[in-house]
Amino acid sequence: MDFRGQKLAERMYQVILVIAGIIAFLAGYLSGSFDTMSYIFTCGVIVAVILCVPDWNYFNQHPIKWLPIDEDHPDWETKYKPQMEAKGGAKGGKQESKKKR
Amino acid sequence: MHSYSVRANNVLSFAVSVWMVLCAMATASDFFHKADPVVSVKLAKVERFLRVGRNDEAHLAFEIDADLTSVFSWNTKQLFVWLAAEYSTPKHVKSSVSVWDRIVESKEDAHLVLPFVRNKYKLVDNGAGLRGNVVNLTMGWQIMPRVGVLRKDNVTFPAAFTLSEEYPEPPQPQQRRTGVYAHPR
Numbered sequence: 001m002d003f004r005g006q007k008l009a010e011r012m013y014q015v016i017l018v019i020a021g022i023i024a025f026l027a028g029y030l031s032g033s034f035d036t037m038s039y040i041f042t043c044g045v046i047v048a049v050i051l052c053v054p055d056w057n058y059f060n061q062h063p064i065k066w067l068p069i070d071e072d073h074p075d076w077e078t079k080y081k082p083q084m085e086a087k088g089g090a091k092g093g094k095q096e097s098k099k100k101r
Numbered sequence: 102m103h104s105y106s107v108r109a110n111n112v113l114s115f116a117v118s119v120w121m122v123l124c125a126m127a128t129a130s131d132f133f134h135k136a137d138p139v140v141s142v143k144l145a146k147v148e149r150f151l152r153v154g155r156n157d158e159a160h161l162a163f164e165i166d167a168d169l170t171s172v173f174s175w176n177t178k179q180l181f182v183w184l185a186a187e188y189s190t191p192k193h194v195k196s197s198v199s200v201w202d203r204i205v206e207s208k209e210d211a212h213l214v215l216p217f218v219r220n221k222y223k224l225v226d227n228g229a230g231l232r233g234n235v236v237n238l239t240m241g242w243q244i245m246p247r248v249g250v251l252r253k254d255n256v257t258f259p260a261a262f263t264l265s266e267e268y269p270e271p272p273q274p275q276q277r278r279t280g281v282y283a284h285p286r
Contacts, residue, residue, distance in 0.1 A: 009102055014115065018119060032175040033175060041123065048112050055105075
């Protein structure tokens with residue numbers, strides 16, 4: 001899920017739940033039944049969970065565009081990692097310092 | 102919002118917030134509910150009136166016609182209806198004794214038509230002050246909501262009946278409770 005998808009999901013569940021709440025209250029009040037209100041609102045919650053929780057396609061319409069790898073922005077794997085390993089690397093040095101006394 | 106669990110948490114917590122608002126609105130709507138209960142309670146008969154030990158006892162029967170249908174609103178779960186006998190004696194200025202009650206669970210059962218109903222709990226005075234005494238009857242009901250505050254209301258029938266000056270039957274000794282340790286004499 002990309003960033004715009006996250007914003008969309010948040011706005012979607014807010015709108016769905018508020019509309020479900022308004023419909024549920026009106027239906028319950030007009031029919032004189034508290035249970036009707038509970039059922040309709042529960043259905044609204046289920047709809048909101050189904051539409052907003054899974055990572056649906058419509059949340060991934062704006063993927064993050066990374067800058068291309070060029071001279072100014074080299075790839076870490078190919079340029080810096082071999083240098084680090086040649087020096088002895090961060091791994092080796094740190095692990096030796098943690099020896100048992 | 103980047104993972105399933107965070108999204109589920111956000112959706113459900115917002116749902117609970119909306120539900121709380123709905124419950125508050127349901128409670129608020131109760132205050133605009135107009136009820137016009139029609140209640141009539143009379144004494145049908147004093148079945149027994151005697152003195153037991155040091156206390157007066159009266160066994161009563163009532164004629165009740167109470168239409169509490171309009172008390173039910175959409176947010177009402179049940180009613181607790183009771184009948185209290187209120188009187189005053191020189192020993193105790195205000196006595197209120199619950200003599201009958203009933204739980205009304207639905208609007209359909211809320212019209213109580215009971216031409217002759219015996220008391221559930223006999224009228225026992227703390228002392229011997231019932232002879233010739235004027236007794237008020239009060240029907241009260243507590244409105245138990247599904248959500249919100251408990252409210253109550255009542256109707257009083259002043260001087261509903263007067264008990265006789267003499268006991269119609271001889272006094273009885275206080276019965277010793279069985280199963281309770283009694284001091285040896």
